[in-house]
Amino acid sequence: MAQITAAMVKELREMTDSPMMECKKALVEADGDMNAAVDILRKNGLAAAAKKAGRETNEGAVGAYVSADGREGALVEVACETDFVGSNPKFTGFATNVAEIAAANEPADVDALLACTMAGETVQAELTELIHTMGENMKISRFAVRKPAAGAVSSYVHMGGKIGVLVEFSFEKPETAEAEAFKTFAHDVAMQVAATAPICAVREDVPQETIDHEVSIYKAQAAESGKPEAIQEKMAVGRLEKFYKGVVLNEQEFIKDSSMTISQYAAKVSKELGDTIKVCGFDRLARGEE
Numbered sequence: 001m002a003q004i005t006a007a008m009v010k011e012l013r014e015m016t017d018s019p020m021m022e023c024k025k026a027l028v029e030a031d032g033d034m035n036a037a038v039d040i041l042r043k044n045g046l047a048a049a050a051k052k053a054g055r056e057t058n059e060g061a062v063g064a065y066v067s068a069d070g071r072e073g074a075l076v077e078v079a080c081e082t083d084f085v086g087s088n089p090k091f092t093g094f095a096t097n098v099a100e101i102a103a104a105n106e107p108a109d110v111d112a113l114l115a116c117t118m119a120g121e122t123v124q125a126e127l128t129e130l131i132h133t134m135g136e137n138m139k140i141s142r143f144a145v146r147k148p149a150a151g152a153v154s155s156y157v158h159m160g161g162k163i164g165v166l167v168e169f170s171f172e173k174p175e176t177a178e179a180e181a182f183k184t185f186a187h188d189v190a191m192q193v194a195a196t197a198p199i200c201a202v203r204e205d206v207p208q209e210t211i212d213h214e215v216s217i218y219k220a221q222a223a224e225s226g227k228p229e230a231i232q233e234k235m236a237v238g239r240l241e242k243f244y245k246g247v248v249l250n251e252q253e254f255i256k257d258s259s260m261t262i263s264q265y266a267a268k269v270s271k272e273l274g275d276t277i278k279v280c281g282f283d284r285l286a287r288g289e290e
Contacts, residue, residue, distance in 0.1 A: 002032030061161025063095025070152035074103035144283035154186035
C-alpha cells in the first residue's frame with residue numbers, strides 16, 4: 001500500500017480543484033497513482049452532480065462574449081444555488097466561456113449547447129466538473145446569440161452578472177465598428193437596456209397582444225372622463241404614444257442626456273462618422289427571470 005503524503009494530496013488538489021478530503025480518498029483508492037486518482041475524482045464528480053441535480057438553482061450569473069471584430073456575440077445564463085458561488089470568478093468565467101462557445105456554434109437550444117465541444121470536452125462534461133468542484137447544483141438556463149450581416153454587436157454585464165445585455169447595430173461602413181464614437185454609443189445603449197428593460201428596439205416589434213391590452217386599458221380610462229367618444233379615442237392614442245416612449249428602446253430618452261432619444265443619439269453619431277447607424281435589436285437576460 002503506497003504512502004499518501006500531504007504533498008501528493010496538495011498536488012492532486014491543484015490539478016483538479018477538488019476538496020482536500022476527496023483528493024486523499026481518491027489517492028488511497030488509487031494506491032497513490034495520480035492519474036488513476038484523477039479518474040476516480042472525475043467519476044465521483046458525475047455521481048455527485050447527479051445527487052445535486054434536484055436542488056434549487058435560484059442564483060447564478062449571465063456571461064457575455066463579443067468577438068474582437070464585433071461581428072458576433074452571445075449571452076449565457078448559468079444558474080447555481082447560492083450568491084456566493086454565483087459571484088465566484090471561476091463560475092462567472094465559465095459562463096463567459098460558454099457564451100463564446102454559443103456564439104461560435106449557434107446551437108438550436110440548451111441541449112445542443114451542452115453537446116458542443118469546450119476545451120476538449122463537451123460543455124455538459126465541463127459543467128459537471130464545475131458542479132463537483134464547487135459543490136452546488138448548476139444548470140445552463142438559456143442563451144442568446146446575435147450575428148448581424150452588416151453591423152456589430154455590443155455587450156454589457158451589470159452587477160457581476162445579475163443582468164447581461166447584447167445589442168445589435170446595423171451600419172454600412174466596416175470601419176465604423178472601430179470608431180471610438182461608435183464604441184461609446186454602443187456601450188451607452190447597452191447600459192440603457194440594462195437600466196430601463198425596454199420591450200423591443202422598434203415599435204413595430206411590440207407584440208400586438210401587448211398593444212391591444214394597453215389600448216383596452218387606455219380606452220377604459222378615457223371612458224371614465226365622460227368626454228365625447230372622439231376625444232376618448234384621442235386620449236387613448238396619446239397614452240399609447242407615451243407607452244411606446246417608455247418601452248421602445250429607440251424612442252426612449254437617453255438616460256445620460258434627456259434632451260435626446262436613443263434614435264436621435266444614433267443619428268448624431270451617424271452624422272459624426274458619415275454612416276447610417278441603427279439599433280436593430282437586443283437581448284436582455286436578468287438572472288432568474290423566465
